[in-house]
Amino acid sequence: MSDLPFTFGISEFTTMPWSFEEDVQHYAALGVDAVEVVEAKLDEDRFAEQMRSIGDAGLVISGVQPKVRTFFPSRMMPDPKPLDERIACLRATIERLSRYAPGVPFITNTGPHPQGDMSEAMKVAAAGLGELGRVAADHGVTMALEPLNPTSVNVESAIWTVDQALDVIEASGSDHVGLCLDYWNIWQDAGIEAAIARAGDRIFTVQASDWRTPRSFADRIVPGDGAIPLARLIAATRATGFAGPWVVEIFSNDVTDSLYNGDMAAMIGRCRDAMGAAWARSGRD
Template sequence: MSADPRLERFSLNQATTKRWPVDETVDGCVKQGVTQLGLWRDQVGTFGLERTAALVRSAGLTVTTLCRGGFFTTPGWFDDNRRAIDEAAALQAPVLVLVSGGLPDGSRDLDAARRTVGDAIGELVPHAEAAGVRLAIEPLHPMFASDRCVVSTLSNALDLAAPYPPSAVGVAVDTYHLWWDDQIWKQLARAGAEGRIACFQVADWITPLPEGVLLGRGLPGTGCVELRRFREAVDATGYTGPIEVEVFHEAVWSRPGADVLAESIEGYLTHVL
């Protein structure tokens, strides 16, 4: 299938079709005219790093991001993140998305945890720069602060990125995590002025949330987020890069991958562009 020019920036994040094997995902993207793909380390590891890299290249697809590094408040983070950077380089993924990790066991000190994240990123910057991989700090909704991500706002992420060159450390803008923040438009403008937007991901917020809020994302157009307003605000910063559809939902994962991709494309064209 020839590519629809309206899909020039569209990227399927592999999380959206979690149970679609890598080879079927690549084939499905080619068949539906999708030229970009965001990858996840667990799925790449199952299929094989070198095998995935070769398959994606032979299909003519571009890898937009690799998810994820981070979890800096847990033991072993340094070696794991260096491996993640090397994997991103092998896949020719320009961006490694970082989810910071939650509070250390027994701690209630958010400020200290955020300082730990900033210091950890600084330790990784030389290796990332040498590998040609940009680190993207992703803020997650505050409900994840205790166990998954102490970086809760775009302002938090930008402050943590500030000591490092924008070419080395940027931020990931995810509508699911940031739509609620009344400062988001101001912070997006700041991110653009500082040259920090490394990737842009879209998902909708659906209610009621399912049990296990991590899996509460909806495909574009199925929830309450002003997705087009986000896209226009991100575009206004000068960002012209990929727009990934990244959804976590059991009901979505249980469907055939080709159907989910088709609906993702339709939602993107209707509610994001």
């Protein structure tokens, strides 16, 4: 486990070339405290054993990334197409995994409206989250809506600011629906610190990485290596009272210098050190 003054987590998206078992083994050995589970890495026949192995390794679960996590079909998960089937997939994920991850957020986003109708997408997402919020409450977990970066608009999402996400969350009418605050996605929002303050205790999970001008749909870098004012965003988030895991989530596909092709154990060490340094600065900046 880490010796950091906060719970340090890694999303399994950060180490996509590793298997689920390799993730758990390496994270436990590399000073990671928490794992953000990616459902797509689970074996359909062994998922219960795999989920239990996280606690056996001394790790906690920070959140779950469902295999189908958008209300409208997206580039990452285009099928199934019908809304009711996608909601059914999200419900099934909650029902089968919540018993192994009590209290954690299940992360979702809107998906892109096929006609670019942002207003309708927000209404559909609010209604779907209201329904899933009730399911989550019944199973002792929560839902976390993630606004994505403008690079993903009409590809993976219809919303791209924290305020838009909070409008959807409030319209859901469920106390079990909150915010997934991913700094890579929202750091360029106008008035981001005020939006984080508005979110308050509806921040259910936090993710970090760093920004360079993307060369593909998946081109994130290690915290501290890019343009994001990480310490300032951490300070704003800490001011809300957020006390959950701080999770590094990196995607690195279709670029010549993909982090997935390098030493991922060393990358995790760099992430841990950078998050610790940013946390320390967040108390002074």
